[in-house]
Amino acid sequence: MLDIKAVKKVTVTEQIMEQIAGIITSGQLKPGDQLPNERDLAERFNVTRGRVREALRALSLVGLLTIKAGEGSFVNEQQAPFSPETITWMFYSEIHNLDEVYAARKLIESEVYLLAAGRATQDEQDHLLLILDALVQAKNKQDPAEFLDLLDQFDIYMGEICGNRIYAKLMQTVVHLRRETSLKLLKVPGAVESSTEIRSSLMLAIQSKDKKRIEDSIHAFFEKSKLFYDNIIGKS
Template identity: 35%
Template sequence: MFQPVKTKKIYEMIIEQIQEMILSGALKTGDKLPSERILAEQFNASRASIREAIRSLEILGVVESRQGGGNFISDYKSANWIEPISLMFKLGGGNFDEILEMRTVIEVEAARLAAIRITEDQKQNLIHLEQRLKAATSEEELSSLDQQFHIIVAEASHNVLIETMMRAIQAILKNFIGEARQSINTWAQDSGVLLTQHLKIAESILQGKSEEAALNMKAHFVMVVKSRSKA
């Protein structure tokens, strides 16, 4: 019934301490870690253990190593943990419909919160993106702006988990976005339908109409799902 107790390796204990310092706020995004020599002294550990711990934290996306500059606590927005999630999605046989389900759950609430919490700077970013969407002339440009639009909405929700999950989803979605847009345009027989929907979502957010923003975002995903079933 019980399993033998295993002694943790030194580098694992170092990792735990650094993670605990991040969670407690003692270490923040952008903070530079002490040199390898100082860390070895402070942890009373070998440099090899320090290097192994730092390397593991890099893989997790917690620490960023800058050539000639040292090791820093990563910005979660650029953390490379997104790549392992994308890989696990592919290895697990994930498909576009599963992404749609996840996005619907997250983005409907993101739109509602964005309408309540969006800042003036974020409003200006959203207005600027609206203008770029209207002026775009190629599908490639529209696809890129489409992805940016959904990230801006996630950021405006001011919920770190929502934004973090959206960035992970977007990384996975890169292989599907072109196919999805083509499917929608063909199904709707209207190349401007996506632009219209994005503008409706944006305007409801800018006007602070939270429930309307949520409904518009939900309608957007309902259309995406319908376009796939009829494609």
């Protein structure tokens, strides 16, 4: 039996969220476990189903739960990726500030690239090369969304292999946060080719295992990126 207490009719949704989050973080519910249905939870909390639904929805936005239509609510794995909707909700007021998006990208992506470069196994390098090959094939298709999906795969995988779980989550955040801007960037003449070139250069540096070369490649990566950011800022 889950340890659920009826809540007062003040900040009801927040109290429900707090109790469910506590149940999950205390280990009473494990990753993959299904929560009781809305009706059962409403009865246990002594609230309406609407309040329960609001709380579950909010917990799904912050990554604790996954809500599956027709099935119910399930506890996420600890390392479950954030959804794009979560990122938009968290940063909706900052997402159009291109200077800040660029600054966040440079800070987080640079550290992730550097850590991943120092740790990447041969199998992991081979996987990155497969994504890079797909990028090369995609650059002539005139489909920025498809090309960006591959860029996102490359960078999220970098986060996964960097060895730091917090950085991996931050990389997921940045990838979603930058998406709208990146679609604009990829429409600037030369941007697709540059994106392929600078990641190819980064992979050569990683394969060389030369830290100075890796650092120089990352620096050049963001120097070129800044030129394209300045281009779209100037047009806005």
